[in-house]
Amino acid sequence: MTYVFQFGIVFDRFGELLEGAWLTVQLAAMALALGMAVALTCAYLRTAGPKPLRMLVVAYVEAVRNTPFLVQLYIVFFSLPQLGVRFEANQAALVAMVVNFGAYATEIVRAGIQSVPVGQIEVGRALGLKRFQIYRLIVLFPAIKAVFPALASQFVLLLLGSSVVAAISAKELTAIANTLQSTTFRAFEVYIVVAAMYLAIAVGFRAFFAAVYWFVFARGRER
Amino acid sequence: MKFVTRLLAAATAACLLLGLGIGQADAQVLDRIMKEKKIRITAQVDSAPFGILDKNNKPTGSEIETARQIAKDLGVELELVQVSGPQRIPALLSDRADLAISSLSITTDRAKTVWFASPHGALSIVIGGAKSVNIKSAADLAGKKIGMTRATLEEQEVPKIAPPGTNIVFFDEHAATQQALLTGQIDAIGCAAFLINDLAKKAPDKGIETKFTVATAFYAVAVKPGNYDLLQWVNTWVFVNKLNGVLAKIYEQNTGVKLVDLPTL
Amino acid sequence: MRTFGANEFLFILTAMQWTALLSLLAFAFGGLVVLAIAMLRISKRPPLRLSAAGYIQLFQGTPLLIQLFLVYYGLSLFGLRLDAWTSVTIAYTAYAAAFLGDIWRGCIQAVPREQWEASRALALSYFQQLRLVILPQAVRIAIPPTVGFMVSLVKATAVASIIGFVELTRAGQLMTNATFQPMIVYPIVAGLYFTLCWPLSVWAQRLEKGMRVGNALGTGT
Numbered sequence: 059m060t061y062v063f064q065f066g067i068v069f070d071r072f073g074e075l076l077e078g079a080w081l082t083v084q085l086a087a088m089a090l091a092l093g094m095a096v097a098l099t100c101a102y103l104r105t106a107g108p109k110p111l112r113m114l115v116v117a118y119v120e121a122v123r124n125t126p127f128l129v130q131l132y133i134v135f136f137s138l139p140q141l142g143v144r145f146e147a148n149q150a151a152l153v154a155m156v157v158n159f160g161a162y163a164t165e166i167v168r169a170g171i172q173s174v175p176v177g178q179i180e181v182g183r184a185l186g187l188k189r190f191q192i193y194r195l196i197v198l199f200p201a202i203k204a205v206f207p208a209l210a211s212q213f214v215l216l217l218l219g220s221s222v223v224a225a226i227s228a229k230e231l232t233a234i235a236n237t238l239q240s241t242t243f244r245a246f247e248v249y250i251v252v253a254a255m256y257l258a259i260a261v262g263f264r265a266f267f268a269a270v271y272w273f274v275f276a277r278g279r280e281r
Numbered sequence: 282m283k284f285v286t287r288l289l290a291a292a293t294a295a296c297l298l299l300g301l302g303i304g305q306a307d308a309q310v311l312d313r314i315m316k317e318k319k320i321r322i323t324a325q326v327d328s329a330p331f332g333i334l335d336k337n338n339k340p341t342g343s344e345i346e347t348a349r350q351i352a353k354d355l356g357v358e359l360e361l362v363q364v365s366g367p368q369r370i371p372a373l374l375s376d377r378a379d380l381a382i383s384s385l386s387i388t389t390d391r392a393k394t395v396w397f398a399s400p401h402g403a404l405s406i407v408i409g410g411a412k413s414v415n416i417k418s419a420a421d422l423a424g425k426k427i428g429m430t431r432a433t434l435e436e437q438e439v440p441k442i443a444p445p446g447t448n449i450v451f452f453d454e455h456a457a458t459q460q461a462l463l464t465g466q467i468d469a470i471g472c473a474a475f476l477i478n479d480l481a482k483k484a485p486d487k488g489i490e491t492k493f494t495v496a497t498a499f500y501a502v503a504v505k506p507g508n509y510d511l512l513q514w515v516n517t518w519v520f521v522n523k524l525n526g527v528l529a530k531i532y533e534q535n536t537g538v539k540l541v542d543l544p545t546l
Numbered sequence: 547m548r549t550f551g552a553n554e555f556l557f558i559l560t561a562m563q564w565t566a567l568l569s570l571l572a573f574a575f576g577g578l579v580v581l582a583i584a585m586l587r588i589s590k591r592p593p594l595r596l597s598a599a600g601y602i603q604l605f606q607g608t609p610l611l612i613q614l615f616l617v618y619y620g621l622s623l624f625g626l627r628l629d630a631w632t633s634v635t636i637a638y639t640a641y642a643a644a645f646l647g648d649i650w651r652g653c654i655q656a657v658p659r660e661q662w663e664a665s666r667a668l669a670l671s672y673f674q675q676l677r678l679v680i681l682p683q684a685v686r687i688a689i690p691p692t693v694g695f696m697v698s699l700v701k702a703t704a705v706a707s708i709i710g711f712v713e714l715t716r717a718g719q720l721m722t723n724a725t726f727q728p729m730i731v732y733p734i735v736a737g738l739y740f741t742l743c744w745p746l747s748v749w750a751q752r753l754e755k756g757m758r759v760g761n762a763l764g765t766g767t
Binding site for chain 1: 367370371374390391393394428431432436437450451452453457460461464465466
């Protein structure tokens, strides 16, 4: 008895997989935008905020970094409703992704900020810039530039990690794949195709980040 | 250059996976089982009353007991292969388990992929929900969010009767689906009738009740296509244990319901 | 109605050892495979270098869940009859090797070029250069990010729950189902992961601070 691969069945329903892939991309992109907002705020608080807030950010970052994303997802989807906070599956997925990426990005951005020489900040102060201006103009830009590759790879990890949100009925790529495999029973074909699609999405995002880096940080701009 | 690398990588992997896709299953599985003195059977422990964990967190339930009985009658050791619902068939096809005994309802679709023995149990698929949710018939499902588990009979049957506007969502396993119902993430659940009774008993404060029956079905042991010898033995086993009442006893003890007359496949 | 008590907590705690064991096995075997991959990755022969790069890209570019499924069920398609433990270990070894391979390649390449040149001038062969001069330096650089990766690995084992492998997360899921108290069970599960990961995290950070070589950014996941 040999196993005969039949990819035809998978490609017949490729449209559904593409829809799932689109939701995966949307979720990831939104998590990126919102997560960066969280990260910039938290990184600021972590490096320049009052002590209690600083501790709070540390607790948030460590709590997220030392527990699995899947468990975080279950807490958002299954546990929070008991406290009266209810998110739909896709929202819950997004919330968990933002919380997760936000924590990692906070830590990365913080490292970037601390890599900016103190002298630079003193120069800014000497120029009479306000605290927030210094943060925005002098600290943040070189900091982000320094940690951009780390942020990009963290994002790709989030993108790939998002495959587990299928477990709470969000309808992204892996969820569609699971439904497809349970109705066609061609599990191996479905997952091979889906693996290739994730690879393509990941490569696409990496190219996007490379382009952003080039336009924002590299192209004929000082530092 | 980097992109070319990645492309190459993907292509190589694809070729590897395709090229190696020829495996030989054992010609005589039964012989192997007897020789190894061990049979591997799927165990799904999140699907009461077919498979659950008891107070000491040991697997039990009607399908687990069926598996134990089969191993006993074969005179071999039983290895329970823990699976979640959607993994029941892949586990069988990939030789991870010799038999799938996890309340697999007999359907023509599934029969394209696995071989069924004669049925040894019956179940019905129902829509269930809290008393406060107003569902009396299929038409009331419109506008409601109905959750069910992938790769189940309900996944096939409920969409057929659901009116347009029904929001059907799928989870990867019963554990998650039930949890979604109890935490109010979904309005109603499509599942085996027994499960509703179990939920009503375990979480009385939620007031979960059966709304209406969607379909009834018989479930059976499944083997990987090609394993004639094992299938023949299982069929013989079902025949014998139907007549001597063992099947009925296992079923009634675990479900609390009398077993209906079983047809023969 | 069953409530969350000592029995349930014990069940979860017992499952925690499988999480720990799976992480350790994957790390140990991954570490063996990884050295080979890191060497191939910096090899001067393009086919060797490319195949190692391809392997890393493939495993870093696809979700662990999908890899797990393909390895878990795919291997036996090729006629290999493996038990659940072996196949899950293989899947996580492959995953760990890809990420560690990349980390270690970076560390080997972080050793200044002059070190290679100097050791070549001493008439050492390629492998002698690697073994005697480069690796001892690279290992020092590699330790902090490697410990950091162990944290990722422990967390990554949670994904095995989706294919029904009973480890910490799956045990939590089963207990949620038995007790219907997700608000108690999942935070406990999270707490147990934290007790596994937190010491490793702190250790990695300490090592990193102790080194402070150039770019101090870890490779977290």
